[in-house]
Amino acid sequence: MGLTEYLTFLLIALVATASPGPAVLLAVTNAVTLGMRRTLVAILGNVAGIVLLAALSSIGLGALIHTSEAVFQLVKWVGGLYLIYLGIRLWRSGLGRLPVGEVAVAARSPAQLFFQAFMVAVSNPKAIAFCTALFPQFIEPTAAMLPQFALLAGTFGLLSFTFLLSYALMASRCRGWLHNSSWGVRFNRITGGLFVGFGSLLLTTER
Incomplete structure (x- = not known):
């Protein structure tokens, strides 16, 4: 892979990782409710999930989801219902007017938070389709696979981490204000509604 091809990949990855979606919403919500x-x-x-998707796509397994209607529908419903579940949990947490610092989306321990974000990444069929379409285009089949995968997946993972962290840091500045106002409840309801919206849109996704 030459410099031109890598720069093309970098540009596409920048746009993809900077665009708001479920992962960004989760990072923002966690930053406000749980701290940095x-x-x-x-x-x-989330980054671990993205790297896994990149690995599956690079070795061709992602094509199974891209071409199999049954597998695509399964992933779509799992991902959509999971996002709706997170949204309902967050919406309900706002009903009791709890302090923001005591409210989590659906998990509290580090392991639960890690798994939750991992699931948001790997259960999104749009992300799977994107990785399936993107990564194989920039891997030279006649060259060594591992260095190419390490470069592409490392770049994509680093960009994902950077933008998610940036969104979270910006959101964390509002944490104290939300903690001491009724806007904390409104925040939970708004973000919960957005999760339900993302999940509902995912359920209506067609190829």
Whole structure:
């Protein structure tokens, strides 16, 4: 892979990772409700999921989901319902007017937060389709696979981490204000509604 091809990949990856979606919403919500230390764990979980998708796509397994209607539908429903579940949990947490610092989306321990973000990454059929379409285009089949995969997946993972962390840091500045106002409840309801919206849109996704 030459410099031109890598720069093309870098540009596409920049746009993809900077665009808001479920992963960004989760990072923002965790930053406001749980603080940056736990949010960092969740971000690492999301990046791990992205790298796994990249690995599956690079070796061709992602094509199974891209071409099999049954597998695509299964992943779509799992991903959509999981996002709706997170949204309902967050919406309900706002009904009791709990302090923001005591509210989590659906998990509290670092392991749960990591797994939650990992699931948001790997259960999104759009992300799977994107990785399936993107990564094989930039891998030279006659060259060694591992160095190419390490470069592409490492770049994509680093960009994902950087943008998620940036969104989370910006959101964390509002944490104290939300903690001491009724806007904390409104925040939970708004973000919960957005999760339900993302999940509902995912359920209507067609190829």
